[in-house]
Amino acid sequence: MTIESxxxxxxxRTNPTSPEELSTDLVEILLEEIExxxxxxxxxxxxxxxxxxxxxxIEDAELGSSVRMLRLSMAEIIDAHPxxxxxxxxxGERLRASGATAASSxxxxxAHLLDLARLGIETFFLLFANAEAFEIAEQEGDDELEEVGRxxxxxxxxxxxxxxxxxxxxx
Numbered sequence: 001m002t003i004e005s006x007x008x009x010x011x012x013r014t015n016p017t018s019p020e021e022l023s024t025d026l027v028e029i030l031l032e033e034i035e036x037x038x039x040x041x042x043x044x045x046x047x048x049x050x051x052x053x054x055x056x057x058i059e060d061a062e063l064g065s066s067v068r069m070l071r072l073s074m075a076e077i078i079d080a081h082p083x084x085x086x087x088x089x090x091x092g093e094r095l096r097a098s099g100a101t102a103a104s105s106x107x108x109x110x111a112h113l114l115d116l117a118r119l120g121i122e123t124f125f126l127l128f129a130n131a132e133a134f135e136i137a138e139q140e141g142d143d144e145l146e147e148v149g150r151x152x153x154x155x156x157x158x159x160x161x162x163x164x165x166x167x168x169x170x171x
Contacts, residue, residue, distance in 0.1 A: 021104075022104045027107075030162065033116075034117050034120065037116050037119065041078050045058075048079040049079060051079065053068060054068070074116060074120065081112050117162070118167070121166065131156040135153070
């Protein structure tokens with residue numbers, strides 16, 4: 001691990017203004033969100049090319065229309081980019097081999113990955129309106145955040161910064 005990547009790991013920038021300013025921790029969060037989007041879309045009952053608004057699994061039927069619309073948009077992005085899983089793996093490999101700056105530049109070459117991450121993060125905030133709601137939900141689940149050395153509050157704050165940065169890309 002280089003000195004730069006150690007510094008990025010211990011001093012995460014929670015309010016980046018552009019993808020080029022992402023720390024290792026923030027790149028990892030983006031990758032986690034993209035992978036979560038892939039899982040959500042894989043669980044849909046509709047098929048690629050035939051996406052419908054009500055394509056979420058039955059157990060997700062109580063979700064609001066905003067969440068279902070974002071999930072439909074996720075599915076459409078994933079359908080439009082069949083090699084997306086390999087692109088995600090390539091970003092992860094660049095992160096491990098060369099650090100956050102290299103991984104961020106990979107994101108810049110695949111803007112649809114950032115679009116997918118933004119949809120995942122917007123969905124996150126619809127499901128967890130505040131840090132307390134997120135903490136309660138996470139306490140009921142497993143403690144995977146503690147495995148990566150990040151508290152729930154740190155994760156929530158990082159998501160706030162990422163959402164702001166990804167939204168500003170669209171303006």
